[in-house]
Amino acid sequence: MKPATAAGGPRDPQAYLRNNRELWERWTPLKAASAQYDLEGFRSGGSRMRALERTEVGEVRGRSLLHLQCHVGVDTLSWARLGARVTGVDFSAEGVAAARSLAADIDPSAIFVEADVLTLPDHLDGVFDIVYTSHGVLGWLPDLCRWAEVVAHFTAPGGFVYVFEGHPAGWMLDNQVQAPELRPRYSYFGEPEPLAYEYRSPIAVPDQQVPGVEYVWGHSLGDVVSALAAAGMRMDFLHEWPFAAWRLLPFMTQDADGWWRLPDGLPDMPLSFSLRASKPCADPST
Numbered sequence: 640m641k642p643a644t645a646a647g648g649p650r651d652p653q654a655y656l657r658n659n660r661e662l663w664e665r666w667t668p669l670k671a672a673s674a675q676y677d678l679e680g681f682r683s684g685g686s687r688m689r690a691l692e693r694t695e696v697g698e699v700r701g702r703s704l705l706h707l708q709c710h711v712g713v714d715t716l717s718w719a720r721l722g723a724r725v726t727g728v729d730f731s732a733e734g735v736a737a738a739r740s741l742a743a744d745i746d747p748s749a750i751f752v753e754a755d756v757l758t759l760p761d762h763l764d765g766v767f768d769i770v771y772t773s774h775g776v777l778g779w780l781p782d783l784c785r786w787a788e789v790v791a792h793f794t795a796p797g798g799f800v801y802v803f804e805g806h807p808a809g810w811m812l813d814n815q816v817q818a819p820e821l822r823p824r825y826s827y828f829g830e831p832e833p834l835a836y837e838y839r840s841p842i843a844v845p846d847q848q849v850p851g852v853e854y855v856w857g858h859s860l861g862d863v864v865s866a867l868a869a870a871g872m873r874m875d876f877l878h879e880w881p882f883a884a885w886r887l888l889p890f891m892t893q894d895a896d897g898w899w900r901l902p903d904g905l906p907d908m909p910l911s912f913s914l915r916a917s918k919p920c921a922d923p924s925t
Contacts, residue, residue, distance in 0.1 A: 652781040655833055655854040656755065659779060660730050662851040667733035669849065671711050678711070678737070682744050686717040689897060692773070695878075695913055696801050699723040702768040705793050707756050708776040712738025712749070718771070719746040726750040726767070728759060757785045759793070766795040773803040774884045777863065778810070778855040781833070787866035794918040800872060801915050806879060807859050809887050809910040819890045819902050829857035860912060872916035879909040 670676050681687065700722030706715040709727030711734050719725045719742075727749070729735050735753040742749040754762040757780065770790050780786050790800045813824035825834065833854040864874065882898035883891070887910060891899040901907070 650832070655781070656730075656779075659853055662853055663731040664733050665849050665851070667711065667731055667737060671733075671737040676711070676713070678713070678741060681713055681716075682741065684720075686720045687713055688717040688721065689884075691896075692801075692803055692913070693721070695803075695876075695915065696769065696771070699769065703765075703795075704769040704771055705767040707759075707770065707772045707790075708779065709738060709751070710734050712741050712751060714771075714773065715751075716741055716745050716749060719749050723769070724748065726752065726763070728752045728754055728756060728763070730755045756780065756789060757782060759789050763793070765793070766798070767793055768795055768798045770794050770798070770800040772800070775805055777802075777804055777858055780858075781856050783858050783862050783866040784869065787870035787872070790867065791870040791872055791918060794872070796918055796920045799875065799915050799917040800867070801913070802863070803884070803911065803913045804863075805883060805885075805887065806909040806912050807857065808908060809883060810857060812888060814888055817889050819905055821901075821905060821908065826857065828859050829862060833857075864914070867914075867916045871918065873919055875915040875917050877914045878912060880911040880913065881907040881909065883910040 671678055699718055702723055704715075704718050704723040704725050706718070706725060706727045709715045709729050710731075712727050715725050715727035715738065725746070727735075727738055729738070729751070730753070732753050735751045738749075738751040742751065752759075752763050770793055777783070777786070794800055807827055811823045811825050811827050813822040816822050833856045836853050836855060838851060838853050860877075864877065868874065882894070882900045884898065886893075886899050888901075890902060892902060893899050899910075901910075
């Protein structure tokens with residue numbers, strides 16, 4: 640990945656989203672077929688949901704769960720294996736096709752919907768006990784207020800949304816620095832125009848890498864919390880963590896639980912956050 644640059648003059652956000660969708664349509668078949676994703680291994684059993692997320696979400700058996708921006712459905716179907724009745728949503732047709740193929744072998748009752756999250760009410764009916772989203776997805780969205788409205792729309796009264804995401808403080812850091820040094824490069828606060836990254840598909844095999852430009856919007860932690868509050872969601876908790884779900888910086892190392900951490904000698908800083916926000920019941924006495 641090359642350092643990000645400003646995307647340039649005013650442009651319709653839909654143009655950026657179309658570019659990102661086209662990029663993921665090219666990337667997803669390569670990722671789904673890769674040893675890195677090991678979808679065949681996942682078919683044979685197990686859950687790839689980390690213990691921390693399972694603990695914070697709680698018991699899901701028999702509960703309905705909507706997974707926003709689900710990619711190829713591995714996390715969605717991990718929740719299904721833990722007993723949830725799952726629906727996954729992604730804007731990539733290739734991602735949804737891969738998820739449906741997995742579901743045919745793992746949980747045929749799982750539903751996968753091809754749709755932009757911000758227009759999801761036009762494509763899906765019903766409400767859910769749990770709305771779930773995680774691991775590097777909010778930056779693909781230009782409008783967090785609309786996202787929060789969609790979350791609230793699909794959360795059943797008494798239900799909740801759970802978010803596990805990269806911390807905006809971590810996104811500030813220069814990910815081109817090879818030495819163990821924390822060097823701020825990007826603004827903490829989001830701008831109307833996204834950052835443009837020159838990027839190659841995250842597959843280890845060089846001849847399978849597909850170059851492209853992805854557009855990513857920055858959102859502060861205050862943006863996320865305030866958007867959910869404005870949509871009527873009530874914050875249950877907000878936790879900040881000194882580790883990430885992926886290798887955010889080249890010199891990070893992976894621990895036994897699969898989290899990526901800074902090396903010894905560097906100060907701890909928030910690299911991820913998790914939050915849960917509930918939708919109040921219509922009748923306060925219930």
